[in-house]
Amino acid sequence: EAQVTQNPRYLITVTGKKLTVTCSQNMNHEYMSWYRQDPGLGLRQIYYSMNVEVTDKGDVPEGYKVSRKEKRNFPLILESPSPNQTSLYFCASSPRYSGANVLTFGAGSRLTVL
Amino acid sequence: KQEVTQIPAALSVPEGENLVLNCSFTDSAIYNLQWFRQDPGKGLTSLLLIQSSQREQTSGRLNASLDKSSGRSTLYIAASQPGDSATYLCAALYNAGNNRKLIWGLGTSLAVNP
Numbered sequence: 001e002a003q004v005t006q007n008p009r010y011l012i013t014v015t016g017k018k019l020t021v022t023c024s025q026n027m028n029h030e031y032m033s034w035y036r037q038d039p040g041l042g043l044r045q046i047y048y049s050m051n052v053e054v055t056d057k058g059d060v061p062e063g064y065k066v067s068r069k070e071k072r073n074f075p076l077i078l079e080s081p082s083p084n085q086t087s088l089y090f091c092a093s094s095p096r097y098s099g100a101n102v103l104t105f106g107a108g109s110r111l112t113v114l
Numbered sequence: 115k116q117e118v119t120q121i122p123a124a125l126s127v128p129e130g131e132n133l134v135l136n137c138s139f140t141d142s143a144i145y146n147l148q149w150f151r152q153d154p155g156k157g158l159t160s161l162l163l164i165q166s167s168q169r170e171q172t173s174g175r176l177n178a179s180l181d182k183s184s185g186r187s188t189l190y191i192a193a194s195q196p197g198d199s200a201t202y203l204c205a206a207l208y209n210a211g212n213n214r215k216l217i218w219g220l221g222t223s224l225a226v227n228p
Binding site: 004043104107 | 150155156160163215218219220221
């Protein structure tokens with residue numbers, strides 16, 4: 001089944017404890033992106049990647065890192081999480097971001113930072 | 115500033131009703147307009163994508179229209195069913211340098227009552 005898989009789905013952690021949210025897609029998509037969703041603010045893009053080794057900042061990149069060493073994986077790294085990073089996170093991918101291709105989303109990862 | 119607004123924020127209807135969800139965008143220079151469905155714990159699912167050169171798209175009981183000149187899109191759901199209960203998000207895609215950027219609405223939370 002073609003899908004985007006995120007792990008963990010739920011995580012409660014404490015301030016300052018490094019964590020990684022993994023994202024993997026099995027559709028050979030070139031484009032991948034991370035979003036966070038917050039009440040009243042909607043979805044906001046954190047980082048995106050056009051292809052392997054090509055990443056760029058979205059609208060809210062502060063406090064996050066990403067890497068794209070393989071086409072299928074696009075992990076989101078929180079080096080020192082803070083409570084304001086408590087949010088619902090989504091990873092998405094598409095074949096090439098020409099605009100004509102729809103995004104396929106993962107099921108989301110709900111992160112709570114205490 | 116590019117913004118997307120969805121009205122109403124919440125809607126509750128009896129089963130069988132035809133209904134319309136509204137989406138407006140401030141910048142008419144969109145590349146395309148997309149409608150998504152969000153179910154708790156299941157991520158986002160793409161419903162319809164309307165290119166800027168198109169007026170509407172249809173999929174089953176769903177019909178989405180686009181009027182660039184007025185900055186509006188509507189999602190029409192015919193003969194609503196309890197399984198249609200979800201949050202519906204619209205997103206406008208714009209060119210942004212070498213990237214393309216999705217601007218999201220906050221969604222309409224729909225409850226279809228048996």
